[in-house]
Amino acid sequence: MESIASNLNRIREQIGTLSVKAGREPSDVRLIAVSKTKPARLVREAFDAGQIEFGESYVQEFLEKRDDPLLQGLPLQWHFIGHLQSNKIRSIAGKVALVHGIDRLSTAAELSRRSMQQNLHTEFLLEVNTSGEQTKYGISPDVLLSEAEKIFKLPNIALRGLMTIASPDTDLARKEFRELRNLLEALKKNAPDPTLLTELSMGMSQDFESAIEEGATIIRIGTAIFGWR
Ligand SMILES: *Cc1c(COP(=O)(O)O)cnc(C)c1O
Numbered sequence: 001m002e003s004i005a006s007n008l009n010r011i012r013e014q015i016g017t018l019s020v021k022a023g024r025e026p027s028d029v030r031l032i033a034v035s036k037t038k039p040a041r042l043v044r045e046a047f048d049a050g051q052i053e054f055g056e057s058y059v060q061e062f063l064e065k066r067d068d069p070l071l072q073g074l075p076l077q078w079h080f081i082g083h084l085q086s087n088k089i090r091s092i093a094g095k096v097a098l099v100h101g102i103d104r105l106s107t108a109a110e111l112s113r114r115s116m117q118q119n120l121h122t123e124f125l126l127e128v129n130t131s132g133e134q135t136k137y138g139i140s141p142d143v144l145l146s147e148a149e150k151i152f153k154l155p156n157i158a159l160r161g162l163m164t165i166a167s168p169d170t171d172l173a174r175k176e177f178r179e180l181r182n183l184l185e186a187l188k189k190n191a192p193d194p195t196l197l198t199e200l201s202m203g204m205s206q207d208f209e210s211a212i213e214e215g216a217t218i219i220r221i222g223t224a225i226f227g228w229r
Pocket residue numbers: 034036057081082165204205206220221222223224
């Protein structure tokens with residue numbers, strides 16, 4: 001396998017080429033290195049190759065990695081990209097730059113409550129089930145706007161955009177990315193402060209090219225950086 005550094009360089013080059021081709025600025029697309037199941041040693045290796053933002057999916061694993069001696073004192077930014085249940089919110093509040101996997105009012109309300117208690121301001125994304133697959137998490141597109149209306153009223157949290165995991169089929173994935181972008185535009189029309197709604201977290205190792213073409217501002221890449229899990 002290629003080294004983590006060369007994988008990161010290749011992906012950064014691809015981000016550059018694809019965003020310019022799509023008429024976008026390369027700096028408008030943030031790369032999150034998804035380090036779930038990979039040891040702190042490899043996170044360190046990626047950091048040494050210039051990577052700052054990392055994504056984790058499992059609360060316990062995240063907390064252990066974050067506290068690993070190999071990573072102490074580094075200016076890392078963690079993203080929680082896994083599905084979150086209300087009872088796990090307490091463990092991650094204040095420890096991540098952005099929470100990607102909120103998919104219902106009750107979890108958003110818990111995030112708000114914990115943030116208030118700890119005097120925090122927490123930024124998050126709503127996960128949308130754009131594929132309609134039963135096995136996937138995410139709020140249904142039909143109820144996104146009405147749920148968001150209630151979520152906007154919650155204190156100490158700020159909705160910054162939307163996140164999705166697309167279908168494995170590439171043509172379907174592109175349609176779903178486009179749908180997420182349209183949903184964000186619709187949401188902006190209803191938002192108390194539309195300028196906050198800037199983020200589209202979409203695209204993984206298999207499908208980040210079309211995600212960038214369809215407007216992704218955050219791509220979440222694991223396998224193409226760290227190898228198979
Ligand atoms: C694991 C995971 C990724 C990374 O997937 P790869 O295919 O390894 O790039 C991205 N987003 C989420 C939500 C994940 O759980």
